[in-house]
Every structure is written in structure tokens, then in C-alpha cells.
Amino acid sequence: MPELRRDLVRDSWVLIATDTALKPRDFPINKNGIEVNSNGALCPFCEGNESHTTAELASLRKDNSLPDTPGWLIRTVTNKYSGFKLEGELKLSETGIYQSCNGLGQHEVIIETPEHNVEFHHFSVEKIKEVYEMLKARYNLLADDERIKYIQIYKNRGLFAGASLEHSHSQILALPLVPKNRPGIEAYCKKEGRCLICDILNEERKSGKRVVIENRDFIVVCPYASRFPYEAWIIPTRHAEHFGEISDEELMSLSEITANFLQEMVRCLNDPSYNIIINSAPINCAYNAGYHWYIEIIPRLIINSGVEITTGIYMNPVAPEIAAAMFRENMAE
């Protein structure tokens, strides 16, 4: 089982693999560039290779096919490598000044398609909706477990986004603690008595400069303080804390706006690596109000440098006003 260790300096947590270790040659990046062994290697996510993943937790299947056999459209399995287990209780340990806890939680992989070369941004609106439905079902199921305090849904597409397999997939990380990754949300609500994301939504609509598109339930904006060039957020216009609260109608309009924007983004930015991140409120614990779920879409056009790693101050060479105008113009064509 991995260990979560407290980073005392940054007041955050680090997940450390304690019983397996990658050797230097297992890493794909070296001083000469990048080696990706996509040719010839067996893909565990392709149809027919079901025995190369852990047992299926859930799936969308045609023709009553059996679990862990071909015939699926979407498959959810546990991440083979992270070692999280949703068993027993959270155990905090202290060694001298250091604190750690056991890797209690769940790390799931949603294999979005049986086809190796069809990616998320190629999917039809209906197919994207099926993926979001699976994510919603898994989110709500994990949220029912009292030991889980926070659920992060994310997707890594391409090597620069951290993907280790090219076959289209998303991941869900269910944690026994709440990471302090967005402290401004609770602080704003405490000070102003209002939801920060709702206020951002109003501010963006008022100015319009950073709005890319809007449909009946969602708005796409390039955020005011974008950390990455051409970063965009999809914000639900109805205030809700959790992605799991999305209605069926909203799932449809989310799928439409995702397909619409993502296809354009991939085309405009010349097929970049990207991350898609779904942020929700903590669960099963006391926290201040003010959370409002939203999605971040981050094209990975530049690699974080020393300054970002140390100061947390990102250097973004493209103003979000310019990014939004470019997306708007291209989408209007």
C-alpha cells in the first residue's frame, strides 16, 4: 500500500509508493528527449486484453456480454499501479516530526472506448455523455463511503499531460483527506458570504472579454488568472457543489459544450497534450460553504519550470482575453 506523507513545508500531501520503485530506465523522459514505446507494446485497455487489467468494477456493455470479456463500450477498473485500497480505517502515524497515513482510498480508471485510436475529442456528443454518466455514477458511489473525503476526477491526454498510456481513459482518485489545493474558495465565501464561482460567472458575463461560448446550462471562459496558455473552464450556471448532482438534462448540455469546445481547441492548438479536471466540494466532512463544481481544460503547451514549482507563480505567455477571442473567432467560422 502507498503512503500519504505530509509535506510540512508546503502544508500539503505527497503520495509515496513504499513497496514498489520505478527504476531510472522506467521513466520515459531522459536528457535526449522522450522515448515512448507505443509501437508493439500490448495495450491493456484494448478490447480483447481485459485480463491485463484488474477486475471490472462497472461497465457499459452491449448484448449482455460478461464482465472482463469483450463486448464493452466503457469499462471501469482500479488503477493497477497506485495501490490504493478501500479497506479498513485511516491510520495516522508519526515518526519524529513527520506524519503519514496509509493509502486508504480508491483509484479508478475509466477506459472510455474499446478502440485504441479514437480519442475523447473525437467522440460524438452521445458518447461523451456516456462517459460523463459513468463518471457521475462512480463519483456518487464513492461519495457514499464515509471514509472518502474528497474525489478528484481527471484525464491526462498525451505525454506532456502525464499520460502513460495513449488509449483514451479518465481517472478518479478518491482520497481519505481533503487536499488544500483551492484555499480561495472557502476564504472568499467566509469573507463575502457568496459563492466565488457564481461571482466569477457574473463578472465574466458582465465583461464578456473572456467568454468563449455559452449554452443553456454551461459557460466556457478563459479564466482571469489563467495559469496555462489557452486554459479554459466549463462552469455550470446552476450553483451545485458536486459533479454528482448534475441532472440528465445538464449532462446533455455539458456533453454538447464539451464536444464543441474540445474539438475546436484541439484543432486550433494543433493537437496538444491536455488535462481535463473536474473539481467538486469535499465530502463526508465539515467544511465551509462556497464550493461550486466546475471543469478545467488545460492544454499542455509549455512545461512547468523551476519558478512555477517553487513559487507557485505561473508564467503564462498568452493573456486569457486573447485566448478567448481566438477560440470565439474560430468557433464562429
Ligand SMILES: [Zn+2]
Ligand atoms: Zn489500446
Ligand SMILES: [Zn+2]
Ligand atoms: Zn456557485
